[in-house]
Every structure is written in structure tokens, then in C-alpha cells.
Amino acid sequence: MTTTTTSTTTSEAPEAPEAPVSTIGHGPYSLSPEQLEEFGAELDAIRQRVIADLGQADADYIRGIVKAQRAFEGAGRALFYLPPAWPLAVGALSVSKILDNMEIGHNVMHGQYDWMGDPGLNSRMYEWDTVCPSEQWKYSHNYIHHTYTNILGKDRDIGYGILRMDEDQPWKPYYLGNPLYALGLMTFFQWGVLLHDLEVENIMAGKRSWKDTKHLHRGMIRKVRSQTLKDYLLFPALTGPLFPLTLAGNATANLIRNIWTFNIIFCGHFPAGVESFSIEETEEETRGGWYYRQLLGSANITGRKLFHTLTGNLSFQIEHHLFPDIPARRYPEIAPEIEALCAKYDLDYNTGPLHKQLGSVAAKIIKFAVPPRPSRQQLASVTPLRFFTRGATAGDQSADAGARPVAVCEAVDLMREHLSRAEIAKDALQHTVEAGAEAVASVSGIVITAVRDVAHTVGGFATEVFEIRDAARRASEENRLED
Known part of the structure; x- marks a missing residue:
């Protein structure tokens, strides 16, 4: 963490220097240690006030959301029996899955409703409608992400191990595919979340082996199997000849x-103005410092009440990162207080409409796909190549001879930064193929195992049905013979 010291003067006599002011991240924000603790104390007071006020209204709200989610799912499943209503069926089922993922699953597994004592809404028991096992998600999200929010080297949600989303992430030719990787992650987001804990990027870098993730495989396979069986076999089979339409x-x-x-999460974490932090900056972080980092590392999305409900109120990502265990329905009511607190301490409250936040996220994905360009000052500070390729003897006798090795090194470094397009393309293709092969191998192994188990289960069920039918036939024949 860096510190700066400022001083002021008057016409009468110089004043004593002010106390050092701590700065965090890359932004212009700064608070003194005393202000930081006051800031944290005010946020603690808001949290305690909301927790003390939790009651029947909060319980009724989440139970109402669960009831609505089940109604949408039931309507969607039923409408698949009417081919002309297929778009309506898809729409209803999509809303059901969004509510289950965002407003119910995410928030319940944060422990926001544990105080109710309802087993169906308990963070330790809840399982959501997605391929990632809840226990694995709670570790990588609730613990790792919310504890080390936006700390490079600790928070693996920065780019999900796939994307370059921060200027301090070293550029590699692999990142030329940033836009394509983002598109793929968005399309298969539940699978990206599933594979997040495998830390494929660390396995490729030699920091971890596949054996280190073996304890995760059983849970992954079990959850993939159940989700695949439910969405792509059982429910489609129940519609008989409409199987293909239901599966689709x-x-x-x-x-x-x-x-x-994907879009709601990325707009809450990666739009313009969101800060990242180094491990060194947060080594001696206090409670107030933790609040400060959560604020700077998050962003909100403006919208109407229905929009916020469909986001699980994660459109108030700032409030969620400050108070992850408070029921999300409370975020809209405390957001004005948080914004006022930011104004009081001269801190930026990052908020904007979906199109603005989404546009800035897309711009970052594209910007960080290409290598950073050296500034004009960097270019001007490097001695031209002709300095050491022409008149070498004369140069050795000049007063600048001692500067030649430095100039050569700087020029070589600059040349390395400016690889030819062909070299970049070759490296990008190589890294992309390697990464793709590793990822495909991992996904294929898990999916194949799950599909095999599903096939085994269905085959066993069919065998039992046939055996029951044969037993019934034999019993019928025996009864007929006795008669």
C-alpha cells in the first residue's frame, strides 16, 4: 500500500505536514486511517440496523419468489405439450431458471435467509438448478471471491481464468482470443462456473495437477448427471413424440x-471505473479497508423493480459486496444511504444503465485482447536502432559509448513488444489450441462420464420394467393354467 504526504503554507507561517494518507488501487481515492475506520463504522451501523429489522416481510418475499419460480416452471413444462405455444414455454422456463439462479439460489446460498430456520431456504441444504454443485460454488464464490474481491492473484473471478480483464494481468498472445472466449463463456456460463474450481489455467501453468482436483470430480459428475437426466432426457421423454421440441x-x-x-455478473464487476488491487496493498487491511475495497471493486446497474428482481437484486452489486449476507431485497432501500456515504467521503459510486455498463465491459474485453502499446515517452526514450548499427567504431570513442548497452537492451525489449503479425498469429493459434485441448479434454471426461451414468440408469430402469412385465406375464399364464 502506498502513502503520500501533503503540506500547505499560509502567508504567516508554514503549517506542520498532514498525516500520511493511504491510497488503494489505481484510482484517485484516498482516506486517512481515521476516516477509513469511521467509514467502516458507519457501514457496520447500516448492516446492524437492517439485520435487526429482518422479519416476516422478508420471509414472505422470498417464499413468494419461490412460489412464482415454481409456477413459471410448471407453466413452461405444461406448455411444451402444445407445439404452437413453444415460445411461451421457453419464456416461462427461462424466467423460472433465472429466478432460481439469481434471486433464490445465489442469495439463499449466501446465507441471507438462514435466520428463518426453513430447511428449504438454508444455505447448507439448498441445491440450485445448474450443473455446478452448490458446495463447490459456495467455496469459490462466498469465500474466495467475497473475501479477496478484485485482488489480482487471489480472486480467480477476475476473468474466470480465461479472460484478460485488467491492465495488470500480463498480456500473452493467447489473449488475442479474448472476445471469442467471452462469447463462449457467456454461451456456456453454467459450465464455466462448474469448471472454475478445476483451475485449468493453473494446471496449464504447472502450478497445479489434475490429481489436485480429484476430490471435486465426484460431485461434479453427480450434479452433471442429474441435470443432464432432468433437462435432456426425462422431461423431454414425458412429452412423447414432442421429445425433440422439448429438448430444444x-x-x-x-x-x-x-x-x-453472464451479463449481469460482468456488468457488476468489470465495467469502466472498477478497481483492482495488489496483494501488497491489502496485506494489513482493516475492516474499514475491506469495505473500501468492496466499494471500489463493484458497480451497480440502474433499472426498474422487475429488472432488479430478475437480477436477484445483484444489479445492486456494490451493496451486495458490502453486505453479502443481508437479504438482497433490502439493497434498493439502503442504496441511497450508501451513495450518500460515498458523497460524504468523496468516493465514486459507480452506477449506470445496463447498456452503458455492458458497453464498457465489451470495450475492456476488446481492449485487453491486444498487447499494451508503449507510450510516446517510452518510444522517445529508446535510442534508435541505427545508433548502434551505424558507425560502431566512432560510437565506441564517443562520450555516449557507456550508454550503448542500455540503449541496446531497451531497443531489444521494444522490438520484442512489437512482434510481427505472423509471429503473434502463430503463438495465438498455438496457445489457443493447447488451451482448447486441455479444456475439451476436461469437459469431455466429465460429460462422457455423466452421460454414461445417465445411460446406465435409464438402461437399468428399462431392464427392470421388462423384468416386471415378464414376471406379470408368467404369473398370468400360471393362473390361467391353474384355472
């Missing part, structure tokens, strides 16, 4: 949920 509808609903979730 379920897949479309999952796709819509993936796209929606």
Missing part, C-alpha cells in the same frame, strides 16, 4: 439463463 426448449432456456447471468 430446455436447451434454449438454459442458454437464455446463461446469457442473462
Whole structure:
């Protein structure tokens, strides 16, 4: 963490220097240690006031959302029996999956409703309608992400191990595919969340082996198997000859949920103005400092009440990062207080409409796909190549001879930064193929195992049905013979 010291003067006599002011991140924000603790104390007071006020209204709200989610799912499943109503069926099922993922699953697994004592809304028992096991998600999200929010090297949600989303992430040719990777992650977001804990990027870098993730495989396979069986076999089979339409509808609903979730999450974490932090900056972080980092590392999305409900109120990402265990329905009511507090301490409250936040996220994805360009000052400070390729003897005798090795090194470094397009393309293709092969191998292994288990289960069920039918036939024949 860096510190700066400022001083002021008057016409009468110089004043004593002010106390050092701590700065965090890359932004212009600064608070003294005393202000930081006051800031934290005010946020603690807001949190305690809301917790003390929790009651029947909050319980009724979440139970009402669960009831609505089940109604949408039931309507969607029923409408698949009417082919002309297929779009309506997909729409209803998509809303059901979005509510389950955002307003119910995410928030319940944060422990926001544990105080109710309802087993169906308990963070330790809840399982959501997605391929990622809840226990694995709670570790990577609730603990890792919310504890180390936007700390490079600790928070793996920065780019999800796939994308370059921060200027301090070293550029590699692999990142030329940033826009394509983002599109793929958005399309298959639930699968990206599933594979997040495998830390494929660390395995490729040699920091971790596949054996280190073995304890995760069983849970992954079990959840993939159950989700695949439900969405792509059992429910389609229940519609008989409409099996293909129902299967396509379920897949479309999952796709819509993936796209929606990806965009809401990325707009809350990666739009312009959101800060990142180094490990060194946060080594001696206090409670007030933690609040400060959560504020700077998040952004909100403006919209109407229905929009906020469909986001799980994660459109108030700032409030969520400050108070992840408070029921999300309370975020809209405390947001004005948080914004006023930011104004009091001269801190930026990052908020904007969806199109603005989404546009800035897209711009960052594209910007960080290409290598950073050296500034004009950097270019001007490097001695031209002709300095050491022409008149070498004369240069050795000049007063600048001692500067030549430095100039050569700087020029070589600059040349390395400016690889030819062909070299960049070659490296990008190589890294992309390697990364793709590793990812495909991992996904294929898990999916194949799950599909095999599904096939085994269905085959066993069919065998039992046939055996029951044969037993009934034999019993019928024996009864007929006795008669």
C-alpha cells in the first residue's frame, strides 16, 4: 500500500505536514486511517440496523419468489405439450431458471435467509438448478471471491481464468482470443462456473495437477448427471413424440439463463471505473479497508423493480459486496444511504444503465485482447536502432559509448513488444489450441462420464420394467393354467 504526504503554507507561517494518507488501487481515492475506520463504522451501523429489522416481510418475499419460480416452471413444462405455444414455454422456463439462479439460489446460498430456520431456504441444504454443485460454488464464490474481491492473484473471478480483464494481468498472445472466449463463456456460463474450481489455467501453468482436483470430480459428475437426466432426457421423454421440441426448449432456456447471468455478473464487476488491487496493498487491511475495497471493486446497474428482481437484486452489486449476507431485497432501500456515504467521503459510486455498463465491459474485453502499446515517452526514450548499427567504431570513442548497452537492451525489449503479425498469429493459434485441448479434454471426461451414468440408469430402469412385465406375464399364464 502506498502513502503520500501533503503540506500547505499560509502567508504567516508554514503549517506542520498532514498525516500520511493511504491510497488503494489505481484510482484517485484516498482516506486517512481515521476516516477509513469511521467509514467502516458507519457501514457496520447500516448492516446492524437492517439485520435487526429482518422479519416476516422478508420471509414472505422470498417464499413468494419461490412460489412464482415454481409456477413459471410448471407453466413452461405444461406448455411444451402444445407445439404452437413453444415460445411461451421457453419464456416461462427461462424466467423460472433465472429466478432460481439469481434471486433464490445465489442469495439463499449466501446465507441471507438462514435466520428463518426453513430447511428449504438454508444455505447448507439448498441445491440450485445448474450443473455446478452448490458446495463447490459456495467455496469459490462466498469465500474466495467475497473475501479477496478484485485482488489480482487471489480472486480467480477476475476473468474466470480465461479472460484478460485488467491492465495488470500480463498480456500473452493467447489473449488475442479474448472476445471469442467471452462469447463462449457467456454461451456456456453454467459450465464455466462448474469448471472454475478445476483451475485449468493453473494446471496449464504447472502450478497445479489434475490429481489436485480429484476430490471435486465426484460431485461434479453427480450434479452433471442429474441435470443432464432432468433437462435432456426425462422431461423431454414425458412429452412423447414432442421429445425433440422439448429438448430444444430446455436447451434454449438454459442458454437464455446463461446469457442473462453472464451479463449481469460482468456488468457488476468489470465495467469502466472498477478497481483492482495488489496483494501488497491489502496485506494489513482493516475492516474499514475491506469495505473500501468492496466499494471500489463493484458497480451497480440502474433499472426498474422487475429488472432488479430478475437480477436477484445483484444489479445492486456494490451493496451486495458490502453486505453479502443481508437479504438482497433490502439493497434498493439502503442504496441511497450508501451513495450518500460515498458523497460524504468523496468516493465514486459507480452506477449506470445496463447498456452503458455492458458497453464498457465489451470495450475492456476488446481492449485487453491486444498487447499494451508503449507510450510516446517510452518510444522517445529508446535510442534508435541505427545508433548502434551505424558507425560502431566512432560510437565506441564517443562520450555516449557507456550508454550503448542500455540503449541496446531497451531497443531489444521494444522490438520484442512489437512482434510481427505472423509471429503473434502463430503463438495465438498455438496457445489457443493447447488451451482448447486441455479444456475439451476436461469437459469431455466429465460429460462422457455423466452421460454414461445417465445411460446406465435409464438402461437399468428399462431392464427392470421388462423384468416386471415378464414376471406379470408368467404369473398370468400360471393362473390361467391353474384355472
